[in-house]
Amino acid sequence: xLHKKPLYTLGILIILLLSTPLLTNLITGRATTVxxxxxxxxxxxxxxxxxxxxxxxxxxxxxxTLQNINYFDNNSWVVATVKPASNQFDPGTVVLQNKQxxxxxxxxxxxxxxxxxxxxxxxxxxxYLQKQGxxxxxxxxx
Amino acid sequence: xxxxxxxxxxxxxxxxxxxxxxxxxxxxxxxxxxxxxHTTGLLIxxxxxxxxxxxxSRDGSGAQVVGTGSAxxxxxxxxxxxxxxxxxxxxxxxxxxxxxxxxxxxLTPSSQTPLSSLSNISFNGFDYLLSxxxxxxxxxxxxxxxFSYKQTAKEVTIDQASVEPGPxxxxxxxxxxxxxxxxxxxxYRATITYSGLDAVSLKLTNPQTNTTFFSGKITx
Numbered sequence: 001x002l003h004k005k006p007l008y009t010l011g012i013l014i015i016l017l018l019s020t021p022l023l024t025n026l027i028t029g030r031a032t033t034v035x036x037x038x039x040x041x042x043x044x045x046x047x048x049x050x051x052x053x054x055x056x057x058x059x060x061x062x063x064x065t066l067q068n069i070n071y072f073d074n075n076s077w078v079v080a081t082v083k084p085a086s087n088q089f090d091p092g093t094v095v096l097q098n099k100q101x102x103x104x105x106x107x108x109x110x111x112x113x114x115x116x117x118x119x120x121x122x123x124x125x126x127x128y129l130q131k132q133g134x135x136x137x138x139x140x141x142x
Numbered sequence: 143x144x145x146x147x148x149x150x151x152x153x154x155x156x157x158x159x160x161x162x163x164x165x166x167x168x169x170x171x172x173x174x175x176x177x178x179x180h181t182t183g184l185l186i187x188x189x190x191x192x193x194x195x196x197x198x199s200r201d202g203s204g205a206q207v208v209g210t211g212s213a214x215x216x217x218x219x220x221x222x223x224x225x226x227x228x229x230x231x232x233x234x235x236x237x238x239x240x241x242x243x244x245x246x247x248x249l250t251p252s253s254q255t256p257l258s259s260l261s262n263i264s265f266n267g268f269d270y271l272l273s274x275x276x277x278x279x280x281x282x283x284x285x286x287x288x289f290s291y292k293q294t295a296k297e298v299t300i301d302q303a304s305v306e307p308g309p310x311x312x313x314x315x316x317x318x319x320x321x322x323x324x325x326x327x328x329x330y331r332a333t334i335t336y337s338g339l340d341a342v343s344l345k346l347t348n349p350q351t352n353t354t355f356f357s358g359k360i361t362x
Contacts, residue, residue, distance in 0.1 A: 006161060009161050016164075017164055027172070030214055036200060039202065107257060114260070140358050141361070
């Protein structure tokens with residue numbers, strides 16, 4: 001006849017196996033483990049700024065690329081051109097600032113910026129944007 | 143030998159083998175979960191906007207959407223940028239993840255820009271200037287002049303009762319106007335000169351000492 005002990009053990013293990021997802025969920029704090037894929041520098045932060053109204057973020061290399069990347073003021077400011085791969089959004093210029101150890105979008109992405117917004121940028125960054133022809137609005141003389 | 147004895151013995155062996163395999167699967171699953179909590183930190187995201195879409199990124203990585211309204215995620219140690227987006231509003235925060243520790247971030251998308259911006263200033267009483275001779279373009283340019291004086295101002299107010307036109311020379315195309323008001327809690331006296339459709343100049347002086355602390359103009 002079949003031994004009872006292995007059968008009882010099988011029953012217990014089946015119950016444990018069915019409970020394993022719940023147990024691992026409790027151990028990990030009911031949290032999903034997220035692993036970010038590697039991507040060219042700055043593209044993750046720019047992708048977050050380009051998040052669409054339906055909640056998706058574009059993927060660097062597939063939906064857009066960053067070109068003409070220029071650093072200013074000991075790499076504390078960056079200006080780049082966002083080039084879309086399709087018509088998902090318009091091409092534009094983006095300005096990022098290094099704050100708290102990570103680059104964050106400070107202006108844009110956009111095709112043009114009002115002079116009042118650019119005034120808050122360091123002069124070399126503002127002058128670069130002016131030369132790129134992406135600043136509009138009246139000139140203030142003091 | 144009884145054939146049924148052999149089949150029962152084989153069945154017992156199969157049950158024992160299955161038990162061993164199940165036990166291994168359970169132990170590996172639990173071990174992986176324990177390894178996860180020892181190599182990652184917990185990040186709890188929340189927002190007053192239940193439609194806010196959360197995403198995370200870090201230098202050298204792509205961005206990934208992790209939840210809507212709230213999220214509980216585990217990340218490897220490092221510095222991350224968390225963003226909450228909803229239509230045209232967004233908010234971001236930098237968070238540092240430490241192994242074995244829990245970080246909580248509450249983010250609500252807003253329309254404020256990261257840089258000082260004209261849109262962050264509340265201009266009060268400026269509409270009154272429209273009914274006193276200025277064009278809407280001149281009022282807009284006047285706001286820009288106040289912004290260029292103090293980009294971090296929260297509120298610029300004109301005391302409507304103080305608005306009075308200056309003397310006007312019929313041979314001069316310029317008009318002047320004087321008024322007092324406040325920029326946040328600082329009082330000022332202003333003299334504006336305007337002409338055409340959008341040219342305007344602004345001079346700000348201390349009402350007590352008459353010292354000029356700002357002078358600027360926008361020409362056509």
